[in-house]
Amino acid sequence: MSDRLPTGIEGFDLLVQGGFPARSVSLVAGPAGGGKSLFALHFCHAGARRYNEPSMYVVLEEAKESLQRVMQMFGMDFGDLEKADRFLLIDLGELRVSGSQGSPIGFRELQDFLASSLKTAHVRRLVIDSLSAIGLHYGSAAEYRERLFAFCRFLRGMDVTTLLIAESPDPHALTQFGVEQFLADSVVHLGLEEVKGELRRTLTVRKMRFTKHDTGKHPMHITSVGIEVAADEKVV
Amino acid sequence: MHGLGFLERRVRKSRTRSALEYRMMGSRITLDLELSDGPTPLKEALDYYLDYVSTVLEKTRRLGWPGIDGKLEARLEKNRNGLKENLFTRILDGGGARGMEDLRALFRDISQEFLAITSEAMGRATALRLLSGAAEEARKGRESLVDRYDLRSILGA
Numbered sequence: 001m002s003d004r005l006p007t008g009i010e011g012f013d014l015l016v017q018g019g020f021p022a023r024s025v026s027l028v029a030g031p032a033g034g035g036k037s038l039f040a041l042h043f044c045h046a047g048a049r050r051y052n053e054p055s056m057y058v059v060l061e062e063a064k065e066s067l068q069r070v071m072q073m074f075g076m077d078f079g080d081l082e083k084a085d086r087f088l089l090i091d092l093g094e095l096r097v098s099g100s101q102g103s104p105i106g107f108r109e110l111q112d113f114l115a116s117s118l119k120t121a122h123v124r125r126l127v128i129d130s131l132s133a134i135g136l137h138y139g140s141a142a143e144y145r146e147r148l149f150a151f152c153r154f155l156r157g158m159d160v161t162t163l164l165i166a167e168s169p170d171p172h173a174l175t176q177f178g179v180e181q182f183l184a185d186s187v188v189h190l191g192l193e194e195v196k197g198e199l200r201r202t203l204t205v206r207k208m209r210f211t212k213h214d215t216g217k218h219p220m221h222i223t224s225v226g227i228e229v230a231a232d233e234k235v236v
Numbered sequence: 237m238h239g240l241g242f243l244e245r246r247v248r249k250s251r252t253r254s255a256l257e258y259r260m261m262g263s264r265i266t267l268d269l270e271l272s273d274g275p276t277p278l279k280e281a282l283d284y285y286l287d288y289v290s291t292v293l294e295k296t297r298r299l300g301w302p303g304i305d306g307k308l309e310a311r312l313e314k315n316r317n318g319l320k321e322n323l324f325t326r327i328l329d330g331g332g333a334r335g336m337e338d339l340r341a342l343f344r345d346i347s348q349e350f351l352a353i354t355s356e357a358m359g360r361a362t363a364l365r366l367l368s369g370a371a372e373e374a375r376k377g378r379e380s381l382v383d384r385y386d387l388r389s390i391l392g393a
Contacts, residue, residue: 085302088300109362
């Protein structure tokens with residue numbers, strides 16, 4: 001594995017010296033409809049298709065079928081990659097619905113799952129969608145932070161580069177518990193702002209360890225081929 | 237009549253069955269009542285376990301882990317020393333306690349193998365959650381049967 005893992009979104013990769021640092025844990029945060037899942041799908045698709053890096057996308061909240069529709073819509077053909085075990089779309093939400101107590105999945109359970117599955121499937125790129133769904137498992141922010149800290153440490157010990165997806169509950173809060181950004185190596189914020197009655201998408205790299213990254217807010221567009229980031233433009 | 241005080245009730249135990257003996261106060265008339273459960277609902281119990289198996293397979297497919305459902309299905313095809321054939325013969329014969337024992341033994345084996353296969357791929361906690369969820373879904377609508385004959389506990393999860 002190289003030191004950088006490109007996402008396949010050229011404009012974004014230009015902002016961060018070519019991609020996410022290998023074996024890092026990154027947070028992709030933004031409001032509902034901000035393009036977080038699509039961003040993460042680009043990351044998986046590029047890894048599995050172009051770089052022969054097996055990728056696993058773990059869904060905890062959104063229906064698996066909904067993601068499959070997104071893939072089709074943007075021409076991301078994962079069919080042959082799934083057959084070749086280079087892409088795995090795992091729906092752990094299926095367990096949440098009908099678990100023994102019907103309870104949400106927590107970090108320990110997820111860690112137990114990943115400890116086995118990452119090795120078995122030789123996964124190099126991992127997406128957890130989303131932390132918001134796991135947050136439902138915990139009664140307090142302190143407990144959540146403690147478990148997330150241990151979980152991030154576990155991920156760094158695996159030979160995998162991870163994107164954690166988190167929903168921003170409102171325009172003033174990046175994440176639900178306000179702690180995720182301190183524990184992650186990188187934070188990418190996908191914004192959705194209303195300007196003169198229209199929604200404008202933006203992308204900002206707030207933090208990325210081991211990287212000289214751009215700190216500007218850039219226009220982001222969702223086109224027929226997915227996400228495009230205007231690296232040479234800034235939103236003022 | 238016992239409740240109203242006309243009859244005296246005693247439990248009479250023997251090696252093969254229990255019975256309640258009723259005596260009329262000061263009378264020589266004795267009533268013997270055998271309270272048996274009737275035929276064992278072997279077919280209904282089998283339906284529960286088959287639902288459990290098909291739910292496990294469906295859940296593993298939906299979960300998205302490649303190849304696991306095939307491995308699980310292969311375990312269903314194992315001969316298991318003629319246990320399956322014996323079981324179906326017993327069902328045709330009307331069940332019985334021995335039939336229920338065989339049925340539970342068969343699905344205890346199958347469930348343990350399911351647990352081993354799924355644990356290896358996705359960890360024990362996730363595997364237990366998956367199997368437990370399937371057992372609960374299959375129990376829906378037939379709770380009294382499952383609880384009365386203790387069908388759920390042998391699935392382990």
